[in-house]
Amino acid sequence: MLREIEIPKNDEQEPLENAGSVSGFISPAEDYKDRRLHIAQRIVSDPTNTFYFEAINDEMKEHGITEGTIIIVDRSKEIMNGSLIICNVEGEWLNRFIVRKNKQIFLYASKQKPPIEITGRDIEIFGAVTWHCVPQKSKYVRPSRL
Template sequence: MSRIQLIGQAPSSPPRLDIPCPEVLARAGIAGFASPAEDYAGRSFDLNERFIKHQAATFIFQVAGDSMEEYRIYEGDFLVVDRSITPRPGHIVVALVEGELTVKKWITRGQWELLCSGGDRYPPIPMNDVETQIWGVVRSGHVEFCV
């Protein structure tokens, strides 16, 4: 089972954090020598612009557990969760299941609404049978700068 812990809410006016992001060009063919100045061409991007679309509704959680590894969500990962997104089946969501926060994929099978782990090690949680509330939608995981 993967449990998550709330780390905090995204600040209402986070400081701009420019990260160097060199432009990597893939060439289809070689047509002479590259310009030496191309090594210095680059751009930067702000992590807040990349991951936080709705600041007042965005929260950061940390994952504990291994049930979502098949979806590449690992113990210790940080998740950016947006409460302003309307959750729907197919989303990876943070859900409150009988008072405990967890991260699962919301799947519909016939008339059943299920919260599913990434593999067969953990059984699906039928939302029809237990007290469940979808808390927010995971916008991004692995916020260890692998964009």
């Protein structure tokens, strides 16, 4: 279900000053007019338990998470074997996959980095990653208007 969020209008980008009064009367279809979609309506299922982090390195690049990526974390989601999580291991915040093998628990980042065994260590699992939003690199974005 999508939630409605009131988004402030940018009057400079509106094509018509008052689209409902162009013909002199308010359209009967005004009640069915599409509202703008706010990205939070799509990616946040539980606003109370949703938090945002920013990746500060490329350790999870294999999984599409690079420096500057916004990571959306939901604390209400159940953590399962193979979940992508945000956790704090002995004071260090990490974004990793949590994997249980037999009775041991590991955190994985990439094939190049060895896994971290966390069995019996001081660890706080903050929540499960539900989305990540990767910024486009500036070399692909046109700097001027068309």
